[in-house]
Amino acid sequence: MKILPILLVFFSLYVSAQPDTDVFLVDMERGDSLFQVSNFRNISENKGYDNQPYFMDDNRLLYAGTQNGQTEIMLYYISEKTQHRINAPTAGGEYSPKVMPGGEYVTAVRLDTTGLQRLYKYDFSHPDHGDYQMLLSELEIAYYAFYDKDWVVASILAGNQLDLVIANIPRDEAGIYVENAGRSIHKVPGSKNVSYTVINEEKNHDIYLVDVAEAEETYFVCQLPIGIQDYAWIDSTTLILGSGSKLYVYDMFGPGEWTEMADLSQQNITDITRIAVSPNGKYISFAAKRKTKTPSQIVDVHIAPFNNGDLENSANAFSEDVVVSRFPADTMYVGRKKLKENYARFYKNNKSWNVEVKDRIVIGNYVIDEEIATVNGKPNRQMTIYETKDGLIQSMAFISNKKAEDPLPPVLAQMKSYNERDIEEFLKAYTEDVKTYTYPNQLRSKGKTEMRNGYTQFFENTPDLSYTVPTRMTIGNIVIDEEVITANGNEFHAVAIYEINKGKITKVFFLQ
Known part of the structure; x- marks a missing residue:
């Protein structure tokens, strides 16, 4: 291969530790001059480096994804929501x-x-077994875009910088086109041009266009914002990029500046970098870091937009397959789509609404809220149990305020006898067929006999056994206790949800 006029020195941009990023996908709708994004989802859901999305077509998305500590070529099918590795495992990373x-x-x-x-x-x-063949045998390519099947525009490693080359694949040769180039190179949709970036004197990136067939001419498009290296094309005259947790667009025939398109901070992400747009303009994919939020923060992301009637942001706090139920596990419906339909109907049929959190218990990835839900001026007390996962609400269960006798006496009685380690008095608070569960519906024990067998030895062997209740909530025939348990010198936190009938505890649900 001929490479003129510079000798390449090996300097890998990939050796250094890659950031822990995920690949995200959103739907995009475009009006006359406005863009709207929706249906935010994390398609990689993986620890490690998941990055560099690229649309093969309107349903297939490629990205570099980590598997078993190595970066591979992943192919995601949008409509099927499935993915697999393309390449056969190699000693290197793709x-x-x-x-x-x-x-x-x-x-x-x-x-x-x-x-x-x-x-x-x-x-x-053939998934996972893709045979491979080297192209351009001597070029240490870092980033690239195809002009056509024979020509490629690429940034190559050149000492401590990148240089842009135009290479011919059949002839296995290339020529330097510009020095000190950037990493974002794209074939412009609906055009013969390829876009690339050059680092200017202020160390910012300028975007240029070149038609490889007429490479002696190049055209300046615009400058990327300070600190930004990546962009993509929505169409032949509109560009898009990510910065922080926001998306911006640039219209070549517009005001000459980058304007905000969408704020995705509600989605708990930051540091958007590589970005791609599907050929039909209906999808945007990008790489970003996921912020770590506490379960309380995750739930709050839902409540504030709900009170403001912001259907999109309220619904986006939930996972795509969220389960909504009546306590403990009577499923009402499944899925974010169904949730949005129900919320939209609720907003349409009511004049005013507000949810106020009066008290809150957090245990593990669960949040239990005592709430006052006021609809059309009429307040109603309820409890809601939220399960969170990966920054989203995975399930939501409601406990309604039914009329019932005071549920506290048997709970207080069993607490007293528990702390005294009196097994007989302890069991008097429960029905003969009492059941205990790991929330929501995993059976742990059934009947007093099993309970006696489980607690007798525990009481006998734990002389310092006791528990306190920092927070207690009651609603209808339900008591929810946040419990701090001391046993053998150690302290444990748990939540017990007691269901009472006719003065006895019939069921207990434990959360840890």
Whole structure:
């Protein structure tokens, strides 16, 4: 291969520790001059480096994803919500996956453990076993975009910087086009041009266009905001990028500045970098870091928008397959889509609404709220149990305020005898067929006999056994106790939910 006029020095951009990022997908709708995004989801859901999304077509999305500590080429099917690895496992890692013009091959930069860094093409017709072939045998390519099946525009490793080359694959040769280039290179949709970036004197990135067939001419588009390296094209005149937790667009025939398109801070993400748009313009995919939120913060993301009638942001606090039920496990409906339909109907049929949290217990990934839900000026007391996972509400169970006799006496009686380690008095508070569960419905014991067998030895062998209740909630025939238990010199936290009938405890649900 001929490479003129510079000698390349090996300097891998991939050796250093990669950030712990995920690949996200959102739907995009476009009006005359406005954009709206919805249906936010994390498609990689994985620890490690998941990054560099690229749309093969309107239903298939490539990205570099971590499997078993190594970066592989992952293929995600949007409508099916399934994915698999394309490449056969190799000694190196694959990065920057794209589809080769013609659609027969997927390409990626592979960094081998020997230090060799090259561009390869992969046969993806057989999942997990894609045969591969090296392209451009001497170019240490870092980032690239195809002009057509024969020509590629690429940033190559050149000492401590990247240089842009235009390379011919069949002839296995390349020429330097510009020095000190950036990493974001794209074929412009509906155009013959390829866009690339050059680092200017202020160390910011300027976007240019080049038609490889007429490479002697290049055109300046705009400058990326300070600190931003990545962008994508929505169409031939509109660009998009991410910064922090926001998306911005630039219209080449507009005001000449980047304008905010969407604020995704409610989705608990930050540091948006690599970004891609589907050919039909209906999807945006990007890499970002997921912020760590406490279960309380996750629940609060839902409540404030709900009170403001903000259906989209309120619903986006829930997982796509959220389960909504009546306590403990009487399923009302499943899915964010159904939740949005129910909330939309609720907003339409009522004039005013507000949820106020009066008290809260947090245990593990659960949040239990005592709430006053006021609808059309009429307050109603309820309890809601939220289960959180991966920054979203996974399930939500309601306990309504039914009329019932005072549920506290048997709970107080069993607490007193528990602290005294009196098994006979302790069992008097329970019905003969009492059942205990791990919330919501995993049976732990059934009947007094099993309870006696479980607690007798525990009482006898734990002389310092006791528990206190920092927070107690009661509603209808339900008592919810936040419990701090001391046993054998150790302290444990748990929540017990007691269901009472005719002065006896019939069921207990434990959360830890």
